[in-house]
Amino acid sequence: QLQLQESGPRLVKPSETLSLVCTVSGGSITSSSNFWAWIRQPPGKGPEWIGGIHRGGSIYYNPSLKSRVTISIDTSKNQYSLKLTSVSAADTALYYCARPSGHSYASPLDYWGQGSLVTVSS
Amino acid sequence: DIQMTQSPSSLSASVGDRVTITCQASQDISTFLNWYQQKPGTAPNLLIYDASNLQGGVPSRFTGSGSGTHFSLTITSLRPEDVATYYCQQYDNLPPTFGQGTKLEIK
Numbered sequence: 587q588l589q590l591q592e593s594g595p596r597l598v599k600p601s602e603t604l605s606l607v608c609t610v611s612g613g614s615i616t617s618s619s620n621f622w623a624w625i626r627q628p629p630g631k632g633p634e635w636i637g638g639i640h641r642g643g644s645i646y647y648n649p650s651l652k653s654r655v656t657i658s659i660d661t662s663k664n665q666y667s668l669k670l671t672s673v674s675a676a677d678t679a680l681y682y683c684a685r686p687s688g689h690s691y692a693s694p695l696d697y698w699g700q701g702s703l704v705t706v707s708s
Numbered sequence: 709d710i711q712m713t714q715s716p717s718s719l720s721a722s723v724g725d726r727v728t729i730t731c732q733a734s735q736d737i738s739t740f741l742n743w744y745q746q747k748p749g750t751a752p753n754l755l756i757y758d759a760s761n762l763q764g765g766v767p768s769r770f771t772g773s774g775s776g777t778h779f780s781l782t783i784t785s786l787r788p789e790d791v792a793t794y795y796c797q798q799y800d801n802l803p804p805t806f807g808q809g810t811k812l813e814i815k
Contacts, residue, residue, distance in 0.1 A: 649803065687754075695744075
């Protein structure tokens with residue numbers, strides 16, 4: 587059974603960089619899926635798709651966040667990561683890693699991590 | 709970005725009721741539409757993909773329909789464990805976008 591787990595600091599100061607890692611277990615990150623994604627959900631709101639990465643390294647970012655986001659993959663550690671720079675209170679959210687099930691960045695998300703609540707506050 | 713509008717935003721129904729949630733896309737998305745169920749304190753769970761295909765392990769009382777710009781999710785006989793917030797999501801165009809959610813409660 588594939589499992590995803592987010593990890594990283596839960597509190598980030600304004601203007602600093604948010605960093606999260608998603609560890610994939612129960613399967614290889616290169617053979618369990620072609621794509622991997624990050625989604626966030628502000629408190630009380632609907633989810634927002636942040637971006638996705640192909641196992642080969644190609645990436646798509648949501649244009650609304652593109653200037654501040656970096657997603658990367660480390661196949662040797664079975665992990666992929668998210669960095670979001672210059673954060674503000676508006677970036678406070680539950681951050682999820684998830685697996686697109688099909689052949690594109692945007693495919694239905696069938697496996698999710700439990701989520702990591704990141705609060706931006708001084 | 710494609711805007712997804714759900715209605716109603718909240719809904720209260722009795723056990724055994726038939727419940728329908730609708731989702732409208734701001735442009736034609738064919739059948740590139742998913743439905744997710746999110747119970748409190750948990751991640752969203754994929755219920756239906758491609759507008760009408762039931763994800764494995766999802767009870768058959770959940771059905772999806774629609775194409776183009778109008779979609780619906782129906783629970784044929786509501787059970788207490790269906791209390792959750794439901795989200796539609798389009799994936800015809802990047803970036804994928806979600807509706808604002810429909811919170812379902814039991815009367």
